[in-house]
Amino acid sequence: MQIIRQYAAVPAPLQGGVFALGNFDGVHLGHQRVIGEAARVARELGVPLGVLVFEPHPKQFFFPNEPFFRLTPFRAKARLLESLGVDVLAALPFDADMSKKLAPEFVMDVLVNGLRTAHVVAGYDFRFGKARAGDASVLSYMGEMEGFGVSIVPEATLDGETISSTRIRDLLGKGDPKGAARLLGHWWTIETHVRSGDQRGRTIGFPTANLALEDYVQPAFGVYAVRIEFEDGPHKGVYDGVANLGRRPTFDKEDVLLEVHIFDFAGDIYGNHAAVSFIGFLRPEQKFSGLDALKEQIAKDSARAREILATTPA
Template sequence: MPSPADEPPCREPVAVVLDLDKPVPDALRGAVLALGNFDGVHRGHAELARVAAAMARNLGTRPAAFTFEPHPRSVFRPEEPVFRLTSPQLKLEGLAQAGFAQVFVLPFDRDIAAIPAERFVDDLLVGRLGAAGLVCGYDFHFGKGRTGSPETLQAHGLAADIPIAVVPPLSWQGEPVSSTLIRAALAEGDVARAAAFLGRPWTVRGLVVHGDKRGRDLGYPTANMHLARDCRLRHGIYAVRMRIDGVWHDGVASFGSRPTFDDGAPRLETFVFDFSGDLYGKRVDVAFVDWLRGEAKFDSLEALVAQMDADSARAREILAKTPPFLP
């Protein structure tokens, strides 16, 4: 998968939200469907996209992704939300960059979860969507009680006379790529390792909101963002880039509870180097490039500012060696 340094500008696929009470237009039927949750749209998902594209070329059709929203765990265990690597919007953009011009989104709820696996394949994928072929990962499970498996797809694909491809685990740096592995890396603050498995820096999107203005008083005005409550990124200081109005800018960011001041709710605060302008109310992207240090409490504002100076200098050094990102 390309990195932000060499990928084309973000584009969105045609997203089709499925309504099982309505027929699917003929123009949308007949694709090779790659199946999965696709959280993170990582290198393993890019391999699914590659296999689906190859199958589609052989069949003279197009590849499309088939995914679920929200994440099934949020339906069954809302008190323990999964750490989502990508918001629905960023997931769509990632799927587009992986090569999918079309994405089917099935709204997930308990009624969908209760559909038997066999009916899911025969009635929905083959019947309603007219799948020309199906592609899934080796660990894909679906249907009531998660009883559907790649073997289920293969058996029903054979009966429907359509090709099925099961993609084995993709190894990168000696480890099988997975969303779980990437979440664990981010929980440790190892954003560089997460980026290696994603194929690009981990990125969040959010609205810049008003903060307490302390950074401005200290000479470090920050753009403040609230991340999703399920975010498990390690609290600390990071070298980052922020995309503002389509342009990437270098910066340094703190994610955490501000122990020197209030130990408040976690917040992302980004100081954008060499930038002046009003960011309040803007929707921006922040890409995490490298870890600098853990969150710390300082005995004085002078000590805090001295550390911020050092953090900024170190972030500038790291980012100077990092290839630029395209818009």
């Protein structure tokens, strides 16, 4: 998959494709339907399949001081899109100039003269242009006027429930990673680098890989059954584990940290890139009277996590 950052100088081989339009935060089942329809049209026309997103997310541009909300920051989103067979990802900067473009200007500048799209696909609630004034009807009208095709995908539901990034964030905030995965179509995963910690876990027999949340949405604090994957290096592979996400009240810490104890594992992984998938929620984070009580609970959590992971497909 090729990534382009500017719409004004798109290489000729990447022009004339079919582009799915949206933020696609989470790349959930609803998003996958939009991209799937774009893929169908691209195959029919024999042209590249593209996805257009903005980086940073427009919400981050307009409300920079609000808490992190993203289900999939750029790297994670790109990986998921590539797995869906996307040929080109147009990750366009959302800046002051882009925020001021009227809906017709966005269509002409980006879709017509920049990407030279043959066809675009968007969800029923797609909005674009200054003040989000452009909608599906505006896009369809502009497509008819300028000679490119437009497909609008209706609302996606699962068992009567609307599939949305907002609903998935809500489920994660309530400690329901399985419910979130049901709407995502994949496990919710944090991708970041293993950093050095205080190595306290080694002293009680449960060494941990320490990872920061960075700009991911903050799920419920507590203990989870997880899988951790290393994409390269000597420890490349997927491992089962148990993780605590939170502020570690037993040690009076304030920063939020994800600590993963990897089962049956030994090795130096500091600095490695890791992807941690949240499989099951075991219990809320709690404060213990001392290290012995904490050690006893971690042993119980580990046993329960092993049980969950043994019966949960990858």
